[in-house]
Amino acid sequence: QLWMVYARADRRWGGADLGVISLELLTVFFDGPVALYVAYLIAKRDPKASFWMIVLATCELYGGFMTFCPEWLVGNVNLDGSNFMYMWVYLVFFNMLWVFIPLYAVWYSYCDIAHAFAVRTSKKGQ
Incomplete structure (x- = not known):
C-alpha cells in the first residue's frame, strides 16, 4: 500500500518499470543481506563492519543515481512535482535520506x- 502512495509522486513505482524492478531485486537479494551482515558485525564490534558499510553505502548511492538519472535525462516524465507534498516530501525529502545517510556511513x-591505518603506521615507526 505504501508503494501506491509513493507512486502518486513517481509513476514508475505504480507499474512494472524494469529499471525500478531491477534495482529493487538487487536491493532485496544483495543489499538486504549485506545490511544484516553489517548489523551483525557492528553488534560484535568487528572491524570488518567499516569496509562492508562502505560497500553497502556505495550500492545505495548507485541505486539512487540509477533510479533518478534516467528519469532526469528524459525530462522527469514520470515524476509529479505539481504539489508540495509530492515534490518536497516524497521526491526530495524521502529520497535525500537515501543520499545523506549513505554519505554519512561512507564518511564514518x-x-x-584512516584511523586504523594511522595507528598501524605509528606503531611501525616506533
Whole structure:
C-alpha cells in the first residue's frame, strides 16, 4: 500500500518499470543481506563492519543515481512535482535520506579505516 502512495509522486513505482524492478531485486537479494551482515558485525564490534558499510553505502548511492538519472535525462516524465507534498516530501525529502545517510556511513567508515591505518603506521615507526 505504501508503494501506491509513493507512486502518486513517481509513476514508475505504480507499474512494472524494469529499471525500478531491477534495482529493487538487487536491493532485496544483495543489499538486504549485506545490511544484516553489517548489523551483525557492528553488534560484535568487528572491524570488518567499516569496509562492508562502505560497500553497502556505495550500492545505495548507485541505486539512487540509477533510479533518478534516467528519469532526469528524459525530462522527469514520470515524476509529479505539481504539489508540495509530492515534490518536497516524497521526491526530495524521502529520497535525500537515501543520499545523506549513505554519505554519512561512507564518511564514518573512512574515518575509522584512516584511523586504523594511522595507528598501524605509528606503531611501525616506533
